[in-house]
Amino acid sequence: MSRESACDDAMEVLVRQVQQRGPGWMEAFGQLVRHHEGWVRGFLRSRIRDWAAADDLAQDVFVTAFKRVKAYRGESSFEGWLRGIAVNHLRNFVRKRREQCIGGSEELQVLIDRGTEAFLGDAEESDALEALHKCLARIDGPSRELLTERYVSGKTVREISAASGRGYSALTMQLHRLRDALAACVARKLEVPEA
Incomplete structure (x- = not known):
């Protein structure tokens, strides 16, 4: 088993623990956030000029994920699911602020x-x-x-x-x-x- 697939499997175990609200589920969600927050923040910061707003959006992504984690079915990777949430938050931000995307x-x-x-x-x-x-x-x-x-x-x-x-x-x-x-x-x- 590759290191990447082992990491994916570990993430899925954490997701299931959070979904089932089993013992330690809040810590499990914290581990998911720590594992994914860097790329979520980087993804958003690379798209909008206001990095503070990007950081706020990243926080919103995880709040949404927390609220909707039971809806995650594992049809795609958890990272892919989070990216979809991030893209939706980004679209709403751009629509509201008419922010110019950057790269x-x-x-x-x-x-x-x-x-x-x-x-x-x-x-x-x-x-x-x-x-x-x-x-x-x-x-x-x-x-x-x-x-x-x-x-x-x-x-x-x-x-x-x-x-x-x-x-x-x-x-x-x-x-x-x-x-x-x-x-x-x-x-x-x-x-x-x-x-």
Whole structure:
């Protein structure tokens, strides 16, 4: 059994515990939140300019998940189910505030948008999002740390620069290269082999 499928199985056990309101169910829900909050926050922060609002939306996602967890049937992954809730909250936010969605790279944003729409259409992980996840998994070391600090922890490039002692321009350029490399990687993974 792969590490990823073992993690998925562990998440499903926690979900069932929360659904059944068994002993320790509140702690189980807390574990689910801790496991998923980073990518939920990162997903929302990558889409709207106001990071405080994105953090509030992330909290709303988990409140909705808490209220509707009994409706989760396991037809898709719990992560996919949460992503659907996040997308719905994001759509409502954009509709109410007429917020302009943003992305680090136009090509990457198009892939994410296409992946989100595909996900919403069939309620499963889209090929584009799965490809992006695989491409991100291949990045490690300082590049991975930089992406995590910027897009998961939400630090500004100036904050990262001050903490690391690296130049602002160098970090900006590295982030630009990483976004371009991710966009190219996703595009390669989505290419359909000729018959």
